[in-house]
Amino acid sequence: MIGFVPMQPELPRTFGPYRVVARLGSGGMGEVFLATSPSRRLVAVKVIRSELLGDPRWRARFRHEVTSARSVSGFYTAPVVDADPDADQPWLATQYIRGVSLSGVVRDRGPLPEQAACRLGAGLAEALIAIHQAGIVHGDLKPSNVLLASDGPRVIDFGIARPLDALPLSRSEVLGTPAYMSPEQALGEPVTTQSDVFSLGATLVYTATGSAPFGTGHKVRGRIVHAAPDLSRLPDPMRGLVTRCLVKEPQERPSPEQVLTALTTLLDAHYGDEWPPTDVEELIGVQERTLVEMTAELPTVREVPEAAP
Known part of the structure; x- marks a missing residue:
């Protein structure tokens, strides 16, 4: 359960200005990636699964998700950082919850x-x-x-x-x-x-x-x-x-x-x-150590690729 799925060579390396580090998981509509901002802040980026990109209904549903997530605030939800629901592969970035x-x-x-x-x-x-x-x-x-x-x-x-x-x-x-x-x-x-x-x-x-x-x-x-x-x-x-x-x-x-x-x-x-x-504290600790290992050798800000058009 603890740990992250390493990135595969054929997977995207960036969404907007965010550099992908690992895959966090996937569901019926999307995949979620761990990524870093240009200033090295961690975010969770959700994207539509590639096989659904040609269906306008899924794009509309994703756009609605972005609107809903942006409208919610509170201590117990993950705030939206950035989003581009009109990109070739629409994405939504939220604060990464440790x-x-x-x-x-x-x-x-x-x-x-x-x-x-x-x-x-x-x-x-x-x-x-x-x-x-x-x-x-x-x-x-x-x-x-x-x-x-x-x-x-x-x-x-x-x-x-x-x-x-x-x-x-x-x-x-x-x-x-x-x-x-x-x-x-x-x-x-x-x-x-x-x-x-x-x-x-x-x-x-x-x-x-x-x-x-x-x-x-x-x-x-x-x-x-x-x-x-x-x-x-x-x-x-x-x-x-x-x-x-x-x-x-x-x-x-x-x-x-x-x-x-x-x-x-x-x-x-x-x-x-x-x-x-x-038990939760121990598992969070394991995940934190994994994060440190994964991000220790990330390139500096100067080496982060430019945002995709």
Whole structure:
């Protein structure tokens, strides 16, 4: 999980003024690279996958992602540094977060302790408040879109974020990750801020137990719509709040502000506010050492190639 994929000779070396150092990962629409600015600041650059460049729908979706990401501010999101959605290969540069993914931490080290899970949930609730205040729904809150940094979590990837007043998608256009989407999202119905609250609850279950509340597989959307979540391994202090987050009716779920209040109350009453967990701190340390090794022999600013036209 820790480490970076070395660059291959056939891959691009720059996007705009940013020199690519390594590949961080890839998803359905894009690839993400670690890169440096001319002043040697680290950024994460997301680009559209090359095989999608000829489809104007993907270009439009990427342009919308840039607009959504630029509109969000807050302690728990990654701020946009630069972007060129009209380039031959559109790209979006955000501040590089020195952290590790929640999905990778749980996969490699197991569920987070109760205290850390509550602190994580409070940070995610605060991030959702900032996202919703910008007038958008994230739509894909899940463990792989959460980074754990030494000063708290960050929510990333606004690839399918939508304005609050957007028209609902058709069933054939439903976007998101099935194991963490809300029932209304799975049905192609109108999605509101409460859909993100459902995804927050599902992410907290994974954080504290290591499993999604409705399982995985091709039938998970049906279970999300019709079945009860498996919360049997969830710590007692968290169970009541998460149960409310995962109710089927959106209007019966708590708001992100109410989630934040409930979790901070739990932290004050039961756990305290220590962060990061020991395992997360160790993994961040490993990643930092890898970064130092990778960037130690980078060329000086004078040797950074000029920005592509």
